[in-house]
Amino acid sequence: MATGFPDLNRAIEAFEEKQRNLEEFGKKLDETSTSVDSQKRILTVTMDGHGEIADLKFNNTAYRTMPPTELAAVLLETIRKARDKSLSHMQEIMGEDLLPGLDIEEVNAGRQSVGGVLGKLAEPTLDRVRDVDAVLHNRPRNLNRTAETVEDNDGWER
The missing domain is CATH 3.30.1310.10 (Nucleoid-associated protein YbaB-like domain)
Structure with missing residues (x-):
């Protein structure tokens, strides 16, 4: 991989592993x-x-x-x-570990958003995609993301 590129493959692998874990969770619920x-x-x-x-x-x-x-x-x-x-x-x-921060009882009661939790989970992968896009288009990378920035942006377009 060229110097300066973020490791997108690792982000994709982590995302795919999370997807497999979610599928396994669904199977357990079915049973x-x-x-x-x-x-x-x-x-x-x-x-x-x-x-x-x-x-x-x-x-x-x-x-x-x-x-x-x-x-x-x-x-x-x-x-x-x-x-x-x-x-x-x-x-x-x-x-x-499956969905850190997700409390099913809180979601059921309407006090927590599944989209917000999923957006936070997807954020590391989205960050790497944004970094690759920045490198490819010669734009500055946002390496100074703060906790507030990640908290405010759950990763979902609305």
């Missing part, structure tokens, strides 16, 4: 499920690996004598607990 029993084991809610209801099973006939509002409350509470447990399980499967 997992989470189940939660209601109080008194009236029903069981099973969520798939993506946090969707996969099964709802009544374990006995106690629900038949429950007032509708009480049954609805048991259903909603059990579904919420199952969703929370499923999200925690997703976060556990993902670990801290």
